[in-house]
Amino acid sequence: MKGLLAFGVLAFLSTASSSQSDLIQRLDNLENDWHRAEALVGQQAREIESLTAELRNKEMSVRQHIARRQASDQKYGFSARLNQDVASLMNNEAIVFDQVLTNVGQAYDPTTGMFTCPFSGVYEFAATIVSNGAHKNLDAELVMAGKRLARLHSTVYGFDQGTQVVITKCQEGQHVWVRHFGTSDTPELPAGYSAFAGHLIHIDT
Structure with missing residues (x-):
């Protein structure tokens, strides 16, 4: 009886340890996913900023071209x-x-x-x-x-x-x-x- 009880305790401890390891692994995976998502969001933000600046430059170029075309008529x-x-x-x-x-x-x-x-x-x-x-x-x-x-x-x-x-x-x-x-x-x-x-x-x- 005592032997059976000891086996049950060991099995429980082994299961608990395995569950804790799985939990730690899942937390690590979630943290890695978070960092990857954060990096991706940062990259996309930089790309959006770059595209915005490019659009502003193109808009300015178009405005200047229109101004020159209008001025050429003066x-x-x-x-x-x-x-x-x-x-x-x-x-x-x-x-x-x-x-x-x-x-x-x-x-x-x-x-x-x-x-x-x-x-x-x-x-x-x-x-x-x-x-x-x-x-x-x-x-x-x-x-x-x-x-x-x-x-x-x-x-x-x-x-x-x-x-x-x-x-x-x-x-x-x-x-x-x-x-x-x-x-x-x-x-x-x-x-x-x-x-x-x-x-x-x-x-x-």
Whole structure:
């Protein structure tokens, strides 16, 4: 009888131990499944974030393309002349063509003499300076963002003129203007002769 009881106790303990091992194994399996699911959710979250960023970039690209297409239908051009006598100019001082004849798109400022490129693209500019002589030359330059595009020269003879035409690429927001160049000439310009003009040819796509 005692032997039978001992066998029963041992069988119970063996079953309990086996059940505990199975339980621990199941818990380990569940923990591993949880970690795998957590990793998978993290990966999917990163993929969703990446796809969202890609969609935003594509949306921005489409919007920019639409804006460029709409802008390409817009016209920008100006023509202005000097409507007052200029008796003196400092070196690198802007020549302000104060009388606006045409200013489609309002990109030319007659108070500063500067044209601001509304879009990155190709533009054409032309400038003419006329001196009243005074036995000295008159020099000027057509500049973009402070860098010379072309130099204009008018000789000592009265009402001589210098003209330049330039086709150039201009970045959005850059300024183009005409300025006096040098210190040894006579920067005197009579009213009604000198002129500055330009227009957009096409926008960069």
